[in-house]
Amino acid sequence: MTLPTPPETSTAWLPREEWVKTQPQALIAACVLMRDAEGRLLMLRYGPGQPSAGTWWVPGGMVDHGEDPWAAARREMREETGIELAPVPRLIGVDHRADVLGTGPVLDCFFDGGTLPEGAPVRLSPEHDRHALLGLDDLRTTPLAAPLPTLTALYAAAVSGTVVYLREGQPL
Secondary structure (H helix, E strand, C coil), X not given: XXXXXXXXXXXXXXXXXXXHHCCCCCEEEEEEEEEXXXXXXXXXXXXXXXXXXXXXXXXXXXXXXXXXXXXXXXXXXXXXXXXXXXXXXXXXXXXXXCCCCCCCCEEEEEXXXXXXXXXXXXXXXXXXXXXXXXCHHHHCCCCECCCHHHHHHHHHHHHHCCCEEEECCEEC
């Protein structure tokens, strides 16, 4: 009895357009941490009919085709709150989540939105039904769309001028 010969492994290079199809795919989101003069975070509550209805999170959303994360953060901030961000970005964190609501992997890019001017009006999008300025202690009893350690680590990065890498919302 003759054993079959194993197939040869190809060492040929794939054309770039074929190689790209073999690479992992991930969605990219961009979020903004904006604080007031007292250090409280601007938080938005997802309204009825939203996948995370009743939970709170910072302004942000998915990057559109052809958009970079900072442009998406500025757009999402404007759409969700009516607030314009400064033109210079400051990245404070990246979170890799393996699967978000069955869509697969998501990379969240978090930016420091600076200080919310006192009395600045917040104009909510139809996606949200409330906004609030909440301190880290307030967030312990607030239903959040993601783990509290995520916001705690991002807040520390924003205040200290550093950057944090998170996996599933947990700092490494």
